[in-house]
Amino acid sequence: MADPILEVISLTKCFGAIAASDGLTFSVKRGTIHGLIGPNGAGKSTAIAQLSGELQSDTGRVRFDGQDVTRWAVDKRARSGLQRSYQITSLLPEFTAEDNVAMAIQSQQGHSFRFWENARKDNSLRTPSRKILERVGLSDFADNPAMDLAHGQQRQLELAMVLATAPSMLLLDEPMAGMGQSESLRMMELLRPLKGDVTMLLVEHDMDVVFALADMITVLVKGQVLLTGTPDEIKNHPEVRRAYLGDY
Numbered sequence: 626m627a628d629p630i631l632e633v634i635s636l637t638k639c640f641g642a643i644a645a646s647d648g649l650t651f652s653v654k655r656g657t658i659h660g661l662i663g664p665n666g667a668g669k670s671t672a673i674a675q676l677s678g679e680l681q682s683d684t685g686r687v688r689f690d691g692q693d694v695t696r697w698a699v700d701k702r703a704r705s706g707l708q709r710s711y712q713i714t715s716l717l718p719e720f721t722a723e724d725n726v727a728m729a730i731q732s733q734q735g736h737s738f739r740f741w742e743n744a745r746k747d748n749s750l751r752t753p754s755r756k757i758l759e760r761v762g763l764s765d766f767a768d769n770p771a772m773d774l775a776h777g778q779q780r781q782l783e784l785a786m787v788l789a790t791a792p793s794m795l796l797l798d799e800p801m802a803g804m805g806q807s808e809s810l811r812m813m814e815l816l817r818p819l820k821g822d823v824t825m826l827l828v829e830h831d832m833d834v835v836f837a838l839a840d841m842i843t844v845l846v847k848g849q850v851l852l853t854g855t856p857d858e859i860k861n862h863p864e865v866r867r868a869y870l871g872d873y
């Protein structure tokens with residue numbers, strides 16, 4: 626069995642009287658897709674924000690790749706390989722798909738965009754950018770401005786930008802949100818082969834997607850872990866069915 630790349634130990638975050646995360650404990654094995662599911666308000670987004678470093682936890686610990694990252698800021702966690710997916714809002718709409726990826730590579734290398742016109746001609750950025758666009762199925766759209774891409778393609782571009790930073794683990798908060806069925810299927814087919822190279826923690830409301838992709842699933846209810854198990858264990862667990870899945 627693969628070793629855990631991420632260990633979440635008694636993680637807690639309160640907003641006033643609400644314990645959005647209440648003693649979360651689970652671990653994610655390296656090279657797997659791990660689903661994080663639960664009803665609305667269960668604390669999934671809060672957990673993702675605590676893991677990415679956007680939210681400081683009240684108590685508990687996060688260990689990533691053998692290091693205690695509990696007090697690390699977002700940037701430091703990202704540089705160590707623990708990355709949250711980009712949001713469409715971080716795309717530069719007037720720049721081409723390739724430019725957006727090249728800038729993500731450049732920012733990972735710690736450069737500024739000051740000499741962007743020169744960087745655009747730089748093969749050390751162009752070649753990997755093209756490769757990453759190919760990996761997310763956007764080769765034919767490399768020269769299109771991001772704003773001209775369809776919604777699903779913009780989500781593919783977000784994925785390309787986060788892959789440009791060479792993450793070892795991705796925190797994906799509803800990567801299929803706002804997508805139609807065919808776009809969602811496409812995204813699934815893009816995520817699946819990344820497994821192995823990139824460990825993924827996947828928050829997703831679409832249970833078909835979660836059950837198709839995840840190796841293990843953690844169910845949250847009211848800020849607490851109800852159960853961690855394989856998709857079959859989760860599907861067939863009476864308490865999970867009662868609390869969340871209903872007649873799925």
Ligand SMILES: Nc1ncnc2c1ncn2[C@@H]1O[C@H](COP(=O)(O)OP(=O)(O)OP(=O)(O)O)[C@@H](O)[C@H]1O
Pocket residue numbers: 640643644645663664665666667668669670671672
């Ligand atoms: N910034 C905040 N201030 C106050 N309460 C918050 C804040 N963020 C989250 N909460 C509360 O914490 C609880 C967990 O919210 P969270 O958004 O993490 O749940 P979720 O499982 O992601 O929900 P959803 O599936 O609806 O996105 C909810 O009761 C929510 O109202």
